[in-house]
Amino acid sequence: MKQLLNKWLKNxxxxxxxxxxxxxxxxxxxxxxxxCAESTAQNSKNTHPSTHAVCGECLAELPWHPKTSCPQCGLxxxxxxxxxxxxxxxxxxxxxxxxxxxxxLYAYPIDAMMLRYKYGSMLNLGDTFGEFLAEKINIEDCLxxxxxIVPMPMHPQRLQExxxxxxLEIAKILTKNCKEKLDYKSTERQTLTPPxxxxxxxxxxxxxxxxxxVNTALKEKRIAIIDDVMTxxxxxxxxxxxxxxxxxxxxxxxxxxxxxxxx
Ligand SMILES: [Zn+2]
Ligand SMILES: [Zn+2]
Numbered sequence: 001m002k003q004l005l006n007k008w009l010k011n012x013x014x015x016x017x018x019x020x021x022x023x024x025x026x027x028x029x030x031x032x033x034x035x036c037a038e039s040t041a042q043n044s045k046n047t048h049p050s051t052h053a054v055c056g057e058c059l060a061e062l063p064w065h066p067k068t069s070c071p072q073c074g075l076x077x078x079x080x081x082x083x084x085x086x087x088x089x090x091x092x093x094x095x096x097x098x099x100x101x102x103x104x105l106y107a108y109p110i111d112a113m114m115l116r117y118k119y120g121s122m123l124n125l126g127d128t129f130g131e132f133l134a135e136k137i138n139i140e141d142c143l144x145x146x147x148x149i150v151p152m153p154m155h156p157q158r159l160q161e162x163x164x165x166x167x168l169e170i171a172k173i174l175t176k177n178c179k180e181k182l183d184y185k186s187t188e189r190q191t192l193t194p195p196x197x198x199x200x201x202x203x204x205x206x207x208x209x210x211x212x213x214v215n216t217a218l219k220e221k222r223i224a225i226i227d228d229v230m231t232x233x234x235x236x237x238x239x240x241x242x243x244x245x246x247x248x249x250x251x252x253x254x255x256x257x258x259x260x261x262x263x
Contacts, residue, residue, distance in 0.1 A: 032053075033053065033054055033055035033058055034053045034054050034058075034128065035054055035055070035058040035109065036055060036057070036058050038055045038057070038058075039055075053128055054128070062104060062109075062110065063104050063105040063107040063108070063110060064103070064104060064105070065102040065103055065104055065105055065136075065257075065258055066105075067084060068084050069084060069100075069102075069258075070084065070085070070086055070087035070089075070090055070100075071084050071085075071086060071099055071100070072086050072087070072090040072094070072095065072097070072098065072099055072100060073087060073089065073090050073095060073100055073233060074100035074101075074102050074230065074233075074253070074255075074258045075087060075089070075258070075260070075261065076260075095233060095237050095240070096237050096238075096240040096241040096244060096251065097225070097233075097236060097237060097240035097251045097252060097253050098250050098251055098252060099252040099253070100230065100233075100252070100253045100254075100255070100258070101136075101137045101142070101252065101253070101254045101255070102230065102254075102255045102256070102257060102258035103129075103132045103133050103136040103137075103255075103256050103257065104132075104256060104257045104258070105257065105258060105259075105260060106229055106231075106257040106258060106259040106260075110256075110257050111257075113125055113128075113129075114129075114228060114229060114256070114257065117129065117166060117228075118162070118166050118228065123164065123169070126164075126166060126169035126170055126173070127169075127173055129170050129173075129228070129256045130169070130170040130171075130172070130173025130174055131173060132256065133170060133173075133174060133226075133254060133255075133256055134173060134174055137254060139174055140177075142224070142254075143174075143175075143178060143181065145222060146181065146222050146223065146224045146252070147181065147221045147222045147223065148181055148182075148183045148218070148221055148222075148223045148224075149171050149174060149175050149181050149182050149183065149223075149224050149226060150171075150183050150184070150186075150187055150223055150224070150225050150226070150239075150243070151165060151167035151168040151170070151171040151182075151184050151225075151226045151227075152165075152167040152225060152226065152227040152228075152235065152236070152239065153165070153184070153187050153188055153189040153212065153239075154167075154189055155189040155190075155191070155192045155193075157192055158189075158192070165184075166228050167226050167227050167228055168184050168226075170226055170228065170256065171184065171226040174226065174254075185215075186214060186215050186216040186218070187212060187213070187214050187215070187239070187242070187243070188212065188213045188214075188215065189211055189212060189213075190210075190211065190212065190213045191210065191211045193207050193208060193211055194207060196208065196231065196232075196234065196235060197231070201232050204231075204232050204234040204235075205232075205234045205237075205238075207234075208234050208235050208238045209238060210238075211235075211238060212238060212239050212242040213242070214242055214243060214245075214246035216246070217246060217247050218243060218246045218247040218248045219247040220247065220248075220249045221243075221247065221248045221249065222248070222249060222250040222251075223243055223248050223250070223251050223252070224251075224252045224253075224254050225239055225240065225243075225251065225252070225253050225254070226254050226255070227253065227254075227255045227256075228255065228256050228257070229255060229256065229257045229258075229259060230253060230255040230257070230258050230259065231259040233253070236253045236255075240253070
């Protein structure tokens with residue numbers, strides 16, 4: 001694994017470099033795996049389609065979110081085999097969202113990639129994450145039952161600091177064939193709260209309360225919220241609650257990575 005990270009870090013430096021050199025990127029780097037630099041085009045071990053620029057060998061090593069997880073919160077469930085069942089915690093105290101779909105567990109090397117995407121200079125990882133999400137959840141099928149795709153809104157000040165909303169970039173990939181479903185304007189983040197990651201779990205719920213505002217009626221709308229990482233789910237739950245108060249009938253969370261409780 002360490003070797004994989006070293007290769008990836010080395011490759012990501014090349015990747016950063018080639019972002020500035022589009023021509024070179026087109027001809028030399030594009031067919032190479034984002035993680036190990038092996039060719040994704042002619043690797044005989046590559047058994048997966050390489051829409052997300054990761055080779056088959058690396059794909060097999062990624063921390064995939066288990067299909068047996070609770071369909072509502074995405075955490076471990078006591079489901080037998082492939083039949084995932086709603087966990088005890090969701091049965092006892094149901095969250096405001098109705099379902100959670102995640103691609104990965106928030107573990108190595110996804111955590112390192114996510115940090116590079118959000119705080120580094122690898123903006124293209126947004127496309128990669130969006131493509132992974134689209135493929136894992138079978139986006140065409142999922143979109144048939146969803147009216148609106150709402151990326152987790154960012155407070156204007158944070159947006160100015162970072163320069164982009166990481167959830168919106170992922171949502172754009174998911175809606176590339178149905179742009180009319182992308183809705184990043186009717187929901188706002190109205191309070192600037194400390195980053196959730198800096199707070200203990202219980203404080204996160206208090207911190208995020210009342211943070212969102214919906215500017216339009218969402219009567220009977222079926223909505224999927226897009227976010228990069230779901231940790232306690234406090235932000236997603238608060239947004240789901242706000243969307244339902246505005247009339248939404250069904251809210252799902254579609255996230256790139258799900259953190260397990262002990263992490
Ligand atoms: Zn690879
Ligand atoms: Zn659950």
